[in-house]
Amino acid sequence: MTIQTFPAGKDGENGTPPEGTEKTDSPGRSGEPGATGAQGTPVEVAPVLTTVVPAGARRRGVPRWVRRPVGPLCLLAAWQIAVWTGSASTELLASPWTVVTTFADLVGNGELPKAILVSLRRAGTGLLLGGFIGITLALLAGLFRLGEDLIDAAVQMIRTVPFVGLIPLFIIWFGIGERPKTALVAFGVAFPLYLNTYAGIRNVDATLVEAARTVGLGRAGLIRHVILPGALPNVLVGLRFSLGIAWLALIFAEQINANRGLGHLMNRAQEFQRTDIIVVCLVVYALLGLAVDAVVRLLERLLLSWRPAFSGA
Amino acid sequence: MATGLQRSVTATGGGTEAPPAVVVRNLRRSFGDTTVIDDLSLSVPAGQFVTLLGRSGCGKSTLLRILADLDNEISGEVRIASRRAVAFQSPRLLPWKRVWRNVVLGLPGRPDRARALAALEEVGLAHRADAWPKTLSGGEAQRASLARALVRDPELMLLDEPFGALDALTRIRVQSLVEQLWQRHRPAILLVTHDVEEALLLADRALVMEDGVISHSVDVTLPRPRSVTDPAFVELRAELLARLGVGASSPS
Ligand SMILES: Nc1ncnc2c1ncn2[C@@H]1O[C@H](COP(=O)(O)OP(=O)(O)O)[C@@H](O)[C@H]1O
Ligand SMILES: [Mg+2]
Numbered sequence: 001m002t003i004q005t006f007p008a009g010k011d012g013e014n015g016t017p018p019e020g021t022e023k024t025d026s027p028g029r030s031g032e033p034g035a036t037g038a039q040g041t042p043v044e045v046a047p048v049l050t051t052v053v054p055a056g057a058r059r060r061g062v063p064r065w066v067r068r069p070v071g072p073l074c075l076l077a078a079w080q081i082a083v084w085t086g087s088a089s090t091e092l093l094a095s096p097w098t099v100v101t102t103f104a105d106l107v108g109n110g111e112l113p114k115a116i117l118v119s120l121r122r123a124g125t126g127l128l129l130g131g132f133i134g135i136t137l138a139l140l141a142g143l144f145r146l147g148e149d150l151i152d153a154a155v156q157m158i159r160t161v162p163f164v165g166l167i168p169l170f171i172i173w174f175g176i177g178e179r180p181k182t183a184l185v186a187f188g189v190a191f192p193l194y195l196n197t198y199a200g201i202r203n204v205d206a207t208l209v210e211a212a213r214t215v216g217l218g219r220a221g222l223i224r225h226v227i228l229p230g231a232l233p234n235v236l237v238g239l240r241f242s243l244g245i246a247w248l249a250l251i252f253a254e255q256i257n258a259n260r261g262l263g264h265l266m267n268r269a270q271e272f273q274r275t276d277i278i279v280v281c282l283v284v285y286a287l288l289g290l291a292v293d294a295v296v297r298l299l300e301r302l303l304l305s306w307r308p309a310f311s312g313a
Numbered sequence: 314m315a316t317g318l319q320r321s322v323t324a325t326g327g328g329t330e331a332p333p334a335v336v337v338r339n340l341r342r343s344f345g346d347t348t349v350i351d352d353l354s355l356s357v358p359a360g361q362f363v364t365l366l367g368r369s370g371c372g373k374s375t376l377l378r379i380l381a382d383l384d385n386e387i388s389g390e391v392r393i394a395s396r397r398a399v400a401f402q403s404p405r406l407l408p409w410k411r412v413w414r415n416v417v418l419g420l421p422g423r424p425d426r427a428r429a430l431a432a433l434e435e436v437g438l439a440h441r442a443d444a445w446p447k448t449l450s451g452g453e454a455q456r457a458s459l460a461r462a463l464v465r466d467p468e469l470m471l472l473d474e475p476f477g478a479l480d481a482l483t484r485i486r487v488q489s490l491v492e493q494l495w496q497r498h499r500p501a502i503l504l505v506t507h508d509v510e511e512a513l514l515l516a517d518r519a520l521v522m523e524d525g526v527i528s529h530s531v532d533v534t535l536p537r538p539r540s541v542t543d544p545a546f547v548e549l550r551a552e553l554l555a556r557l558g559v560g561a562s563s564p565s
Pocket of ligand 2: 373374375
């Protein structure tokens, strides 16, 4: 093997870096004769240089939080204009402006806040109940071999039942008050939390468990310092799934014989063909979902601050 | 099950053999049909620095895990000092605990920050006490793991290739750190390595593991600090390499 030296006086002869991207007809790339060194030295191809843009520079211009709402707002504006020009019917769907005024009315007469509170309480109670059941079962199945044998197969079996299909059964069991609604939310919520918590416990890095054993941690110490914190990221993923399902379960449960809550408001609106109220309720559902998601993300930031997470490209 | 050994009361030195920190007799460990450790016997006196050499896959880690009481699917007799600490090739810090809490993990009572800082100071890492482990460099994380071992004031330190993943410069620094810590605290050390030079730089005694047993034991009496250019060192290295079957004078 020989060590080759590149012909002198090419790159950087005047202390300047070789030219790359700025110059369109880079001599090296076109392979002009001057690029070939003496006696079979390989053609020296000038690398095409890319400029690394500093992060600060890239974020100049209109800030993101201003840019992002522009798309949805344009859509709404187009729709409203279509209604005003008469090319969209308000029979099928109320115009954005009507929705806004209806929203103000419903807030003004207190109907909407009251309905939201009722629905939130149902979702919250169901979430607490289902979350407690799901996480407790996952801890038993994840931490104890006996628990795994007794619980996991049963949970995996029940999990395949689509929870919406249970509504008739829940009505027979729990009547038509609050309880079937809470039960349905709890049922839907329990599974994602169970599955993710269980997987989180089982996937805790075995080398960390071993290291913790060598410093003298017993079973309780292992669970407290290694296994539960190690499973926490998965638990939070499960929580996010659960919250999505909680809303879904709530909407289903409230469509059926509710005399209070957001679902009741929607049902009544359907009877009177008030699409504006229906849209208000849908928007409220969506906003509540967003708010809850923001809470979970805040929780993640607080609880998982140790994790240098990939924050998106 | 490995049993605890009485803590040594007498200091090392003075010519007489120190009480043992490790006693292994007729140890056997199999994985299915393959016997990795086959009738192995070994004794390490308190305060002695022992390095364990051997080809990859010859069972060094297996032996170390047994001595760390992480593996008791064994037959034979194993007695080990009750105050012991382990450092692995990767630092194995809990990523969700700050560095100082990792250092005092498992110690009885409330986490003692002052104690953690003292140990971190010894490995030159006190300024990173409040960092998250994932923000440490490889060398820093390995030193934190040494602090975690040190804070237990061990009578026996088991080190499984703790320098293996470090770059050459950091490696030299952490090597001499381990030697200093050993000279200051005098635990018995069993250091697994595949680097003959490292073994001879640090050890009172270099062991070679082969076919499931300790096949050679070389007492290294060179004065410290040692130099790889010392003729006596070079000679010893050649001898050890020959025993490992890779030296210039290797028998065919
Ligand atoms: N859990 C295990 N199951 C099966 N074989 C194993 C296990 N752990 C180690 N071995 C085998 O035992 C032998 C010794 O492994 P090890 O002690 O890790 O070697 P090394 O000397 O490189 O540290 C290897 O052949 C390895 O494949
Ligand atoms: Mg190994």
